[in-house]
Amino acid sequence: MVTINDIAKEAGVAKSTVSRYLNNGSVSPKTKEKIDAIVKKRGYKPNTFARSLKAQKTNMIGVIIPRLDSPSTNEVLSGIDSKAYEKGFQLIITNANQETEREIEDIYTLAKQKVDGIIFLAKEVTSKHRKTIEEIDIPFLVLGQETKEIPSITHDDYGAGKKIAQHALDLGHHDFLYFTVSREDKAVGRDRYDGFYKEISRNSLAKVEMVETSFLMREAYNTAMIELKKSKATFIVGATDTIALAVMKAANDLKMSVPEDISIAGYGGYDLLSFMSPALTTVKYPYFTIGDLAIETLEKMILKEEVPHQQALENQLIIKETTKKFK
């Protein structure tokens, strides 16, 4: 591999001159021309590592995601990627596989990599996380969960729950079954449900039954197969679109028809699912936007500019074919 020394030697100048040529550029026109030619001829590419070593800046941003096979994660990632590309940041994406231990590990790994900043798609921010984040002392942004100590961008999960509740009440339902995930996940597991529950109970005496399942479709399906048989709810909510999809599949396999027998709604608004039939009623989250905003915010943090400690994004109820008036 050709180095700056090779270029300098061949051009008959000091390597500092070549470096200057590569950067700010206080170089005479003819030297510039000479170096230009040699760089082109030899196909010289500066070694990013050596460069970062002194410059203390890598232009890399680390992203920690909980899983690789989630539509919402991918949409967020798309938003992050497109903005990062625009701004000339390189992404290092690490998958923590839903394990807290790996999350901590990944934070350290990225720190060693000397990334300029880290974006963390969190399911939960524990004190262990906080300790690690404080220790590495790198601009750090949390997505999807609110935290007192660390800047974050969140969705209005509570409001989303309320929106579905209002819709369900508008349709005249009064018997609900809600498939949620672990309450450890404050945003998805707690806020969405709480918003739904509070809104229902504030306006009616209706019954809300709640069952915990997992993000994995297979497990959600199994849970649904058991619960749907027992329940006489007419309006079902899944804590994510994929859970809702699994519930629909179960309903189908149990010969319950959607939305004739039961209505179903979810949260997410994934592109892929909008092509299903019947189309799912859902609360659409601006996943792409949150990714985009994340890079904007993180860049400011890197430049030591002021950023809002917490930003929340709005979402929107999309009424499609899986919900229907209670007969």
Add this chain to the structure above:
Amino acid sequence: MVTINDIAKEAGVAKSTVSRYLNNGSVSPKTKEKIDAIVKKRGYKPNTFARSLKAQKTNMIGVIIPRLDSPSTNEVLSGIDSKAYEKGFQLIITNANQETEREIEDIYTLAKQKVDGIIFLAKEVTSKHRKTIEEIDIPFLVLGQETKEIPSITHDDYGAGKKIAQHALDLGHHDFLYFTVSREDKAVGRDRYDGFYKEISRNSLAKVEMVETSFLMREAYNTAMIELKKSKATFIVGATDTIALAVMKAANDLKMSVPEDISIAGYGGYDLLSFMSPALTTVKYPYFTIGDLAIETLEKMILKEEVPHQQALENQLIIKETTKKFK
């Protein structure tokens, strides 16, 4: 940030001793103990950059993907990620956004980053690619497309096409409509279709109509809305599961019922789609496995061991609910 010099000074030893402690470890027990304590106390983490600079090894693997929002890409990525994690490689994932120019750019960027190897999920390998790959001189593995010059792992796309054709003929159909993508994409656009077409025409006089569309569901849907109206085919194939899904949606919107009026099949076998109703007949590709195998192979290449120039993976026809005997 604490450096090796700080540790050395505090321990009263040379930094080479600390370095040795960190690596091979020919260090006396009591020195070790002393350094141990200080490293722990100060929370010292070696700077990966400085380390890589001399060691000429980064333990990073670059992955270039065509898009972030494709289920197949994500499954491949999952496979790559899980194996890479197991082997202690760090992943740098870059998204080329389906643009050849960005692909080339990404190859250079990763080279500058001094990754140990690159995995390229290709839609096409042009001579421009080949030139770049040759130039950077880094272990390079192509996934999904066959190339003479560069090691690759591919799917049996031709065979997959044949399998769907056989299935369609077995069901007694004889009027086919095939939604494909650009023939520039040799694997998805050409081989799958060619396998299908050859098998059909080898066994019957049936008519195969072919229409080109895009990977994007929205576009595939629009194309399908136009073509389905004109066509009287009874068996429809989509070049990917997502295209097939878009076609199903169009059929649904045109009040054609699947599989009563028309049968539909795709390629992929994505997890998510297996939860749809009706479940899609498809050829299941071992996406996770290919990712896994990719890391295994690339590691050998990095260690300069011999690898097969080309490896092809088998796939499997999964008959579900969207295909039915021709009445």
Add this chain to the structure above:
DNA sequence: TAATGTAATAGAACCGGTTCCAATATAATG
């Protein structure tokens, strides 16, 4: 023409590690 200012350049130090080599300390051997 001498004096002064400015642009371009060379050289050295540095970033934070690894690695080679020589020096020293310790253990084993005769």
Add this chain to the structure above:
DNA sequence: CATTATATTGGAACCGGTTCTATTACATTA
């Protein structure tokens, strides 16, 4: 106890860049 082998260690060089400082070359002004 002297000699030799082996284990530890310190110091210096190096990886490929950037950046600071001093020097040189050239142009401008009086």
